Amino acid sequence: MTGYSAPLKDLEFLFGKFGLGSSLQSLPPFSEVGSDYLSPIFEEAGKFAGEVLAPINHSGDQQGSTIENGVVRTPEGWKEAYDTFVEGGWCGLPFDEDIGGMALPWTVATAVGEMWHASNMSWGLWPLLTQGAIEAVHAHGSDDLKRLFLPKLVSGEWTGTMNLTEPQAGSDLALLKTKAVRDGEKYRIHGQKIFITYGEQDLSENICHLVLARLPDAPPGSRGISLFLVPKRIVDQDGNIGEHNDLRCVSIEHKMGIHGSPTCVMAYGDNDGAIGYLIGEEHKGLACMFTMMNNARLTVGLQGLAIAERAYQQARAYARDRIQGIAPGADGKGPIVRHPDVRRMLLTMRSTIEAMRALILDTMVALDTSKHHEDEAARTYAHRRVDLLTPVIKGWLTDQAVNVTSIGVQIHGGMGFIEETGAAQHFRDARILPIYEGTNGIQAADLVGRKILRDDGAAVWEYLDELNSLINGLNAISDPDIAEIRKHLAISIDTLESAIDWLLSEGKQDDAAAQAASTPLLTLFGITAGGAMMARMAKCAYETLKNGDPGIDQAFMQQKVITARFFAENILSTAPGLLPSICDGHNTVMRLADEDL
């Protein structure tokens, strides 16, 4: 089993030379957040991830969480890691100081979050959901709810969950049946929820369940759903924990991966009804839940990056170690890392990961900008960008996670299929990512419908204008690597523009065609967005080398240019091949009868 090292050099580059740090510092609350401030945080987080979380990742997979008489036990080491994490205050990184947070940018929380998910994705799900719960309560909760619950959630002493799904209501939340009945200022909740991550555990003394339910007088469909905070144990007005609420974990799922994370079936209100507190307004719970979900979608994209990075580190170590065959030009047997086909696999993993990381961190800078920029127009612009890219980040990064972890298995050959090696776990774990927090089909529908068609392409053209400016910037550079990168990026942008043109004309007239095109369009968008980030990084690395600044890691900068060119020639170059499936793929999609499919 290979350990885990946090990608500190990449973060140094991205927050340093590449400029994410200075963008953050231009936002008033973060003027102090320079490299000197961040480096120790990244190092400390990397240490915790590598030394505490990574060593229990494989054992956690093998042991899994278990349930006995309603008591859920997490794997060995889970609770100790939890305690250390809470002690370190990591949970509150991006939250306001008045609720006990560190008030750091989301960009920084994301960089650090990659380390939790890479070292132990199953474990990392509890802070992921807890942070989502904090955001929803913070944005929509009453003062009383905030006072009683936020500090404990922000410290991580209590955890949060997200209760949406019911057996008959998955992607279609309008079908949910869980009932809420008014009881004075409180509500009583009755119903069953499934797929509740960390719905029960032995880590924290309390769990704050955020539950979607329907009031008796609610309008039908998704406009009749309300959001409630339903604590595992009742909290009195002084914040003391009292009796158990009327809710329980019925069972946990036997899953393909993320075995360490208990996925619970939760029963609410077996007796008098579970006590719940309204978040936001009655019947407007879905909007509140989306506050939580948008954050969670970005973080699931982050998990995709993280698990891919972990798989890469493991595959690279194996490829350097495994002696097999004679590489072209070699004298004798050598490690498989010298074989061109293995190098192609490793570079596919690595360059995809670099694109993913840059894309999500750049988007998180936009998120921070949308919250903290002095200028309202700049905030709005950044907000549109985050909205546009959220489904791309969730969808493309998680699809790539499955692909990259699959390559990781492949590099190991037969050993990759043996569970002891650990490569298989990453592949199994990664497979949940295109599914939860809105399947990637839902992401594609969101991209096409809400994010492109709804504003008639305003946000996407704005984005494409920026990409075209990037092309202009690359034109000015005379270098064979940059020229190749520029060429493939320009083709890819043209392709995406054609796809958007089609969507805004033909797709707009034909709902089924637009939906049929949605997934390949999301893929094309992801490749192009990732390729643009690679080009921006290559440009920065090239210029840094050119400037010859002292103290620069020249080899690192050269590698950035090389991996960007690899990405351009091997991955970005596949973009034009996606256009027919977008513009013409729908021709046949609806032609077979349901029963003939």
Next chain:
Amino acid sequence: MTGYSAPLKDLEFLFGKFGLGSSLQSLPPFSEVGSDYLSPIFEEAGKFAGEVLAPINHSGDQQGSTIENGVVRTPEGWKEAYDTFVEGGWCGLPFDEDIGGMALPWTVATAVGEMWHASNMSWGLWPLLTQGAIEAVHAHGSDDLKRLFLPKLVSGEWTGTMNLTEPQAGSDLALLKTKAVRDGEKYRIHGQKIFITYGEQDLSENICHLVLARLPDAPPGSRGISLFLVPKRIVDQDGNIGEHNDLRCVSIEHKMGIHGSPTCVMAYGDNDGAIGYLIGEEHKGLACMFTMMNNARLTVGLQGLAIAERAYQQARAYARDRIQGIAPGADGKGPIVRHPDVRRMLLTMRSTIEAMRALILDTMVALDTSKHHEDEAARTYAHRRVDLLTPVIKGWLTDQAVNVTSIGVQIHGGMGFIEETGAAQHFRDARILPIYEGTNGIQAADLVGRKILRDDGAAVWEYLDELNSLINGLNAISDPDIAEIRKHLAISIDTLESAIDWLLSEGKQDDAAAQAASTPLLTLFGITAGGAMMARMAKCAYETLKNGDPGIDQAFMQQKVITARFFAENILSTAPGLLPSICDGHNTVMRLADEDL
């Protein structure tokens, strides 16, 4: 859990109208093998697969094979299914009558084999390996070996295994260390082998291990390897089973998938040495093993088709059943099969499967032709075709199996990640396919090196000529569906020609570049070959409809045209996007230092 239905209608089409049957009938030994003869065989096999093998697939995965004190136990139902299979004589389907076989074409054995692997891939591995052992012994064994072992192997009463891998020798067999020492007419074998599928089991009374080992005076490397038949129990000259040979199963692997199939670590010669019998000549074992391996590679490609078909049947059933959301143009909630994005996923699965099936069966006709055609030139031509397409079938079909089973999981949403549903098993099982019997990287190297560069493109240009004739045939048809299919196929063929041109010029001069290009080239080849089969089927279906033959299933024929057009516009259309990675991808592959990767 969805059951399994054999694809009888597709087989009827392929062996009937499409012409595989008449091609087989033109071969002297198979003149009687018409539809009337084959249909009952397919039906009977489908019944066995659906009623006996499919019901124990999921339970077999959950139970797994186990080992205790060296005794391996297969899952419940495995032995009963084995007995029934042996009784039915299924194992001997493609073998000569003089050794107890049915002397049917390999094409038919392949069509039937799909059913074993689709219904229960883990179970189906024992006949797969046994058939390979039969071929090797039949082609290279002494008369005595043939007399003593073949009838029992052909009947299936004894099973065969393939012992290649050692801990230090995987893809690179030259590194193997297992020793063989002459002992009169026999040999004594000492060494450890890993990844031995069905190396020990509780199904048959004897197991014939085909073992690669090295004699003391063997030249180093892969030219010093000999092949031995090492029976689990010694067989006397009258064929009676006697004492246990000096070999044992040390342990079985804990794998990501194919849990029902025991993957054994085998120890040979703990005491006096395991008694082995030479197959073929000393030091020429690798060539003999390749007889077995080429067959096995095609059959692993077949497993890819099979598991994809199973995943499709399950996903389709779920999509028809699961009510969620309102599809475009619908009045209210309906099954998800009506959603365009879900249909796109289902059609991707289905059309890929149709391409896979047609491609492998068409290639098996070439295999039968290479063995039985009256004309030597025709035999040689067909042999070249099989050689050329073997790595494509192994590589592309198994890559697609991972992709298709992954889509199968995705269609199930959250339920796909839950093991009880069964979709996850197909995905886990499928992941071994790109690895075993030569990783897909090895297949790509074989395609580029042995199959294209070695004969300077003779076989591949021959093949491309045929594809261009197909384009000419399609030109004659004036129909919008066929026109779209033709268009994308023509582009794809052009792209493949450009790739081959590059390989035979630049790639020939630069070994590393050729190897770096090998995997995307294999993918391009697979897509084009699959697309050509889809086009041939569409042409046949179109002409059948046009001819208006009475008794034709019109809806079925229309579906063939539609799925072929779907494939053309959604999958074949991605072919041009692969060219840069072939011709330019190598530019960066060798540029990073090993330690910087």
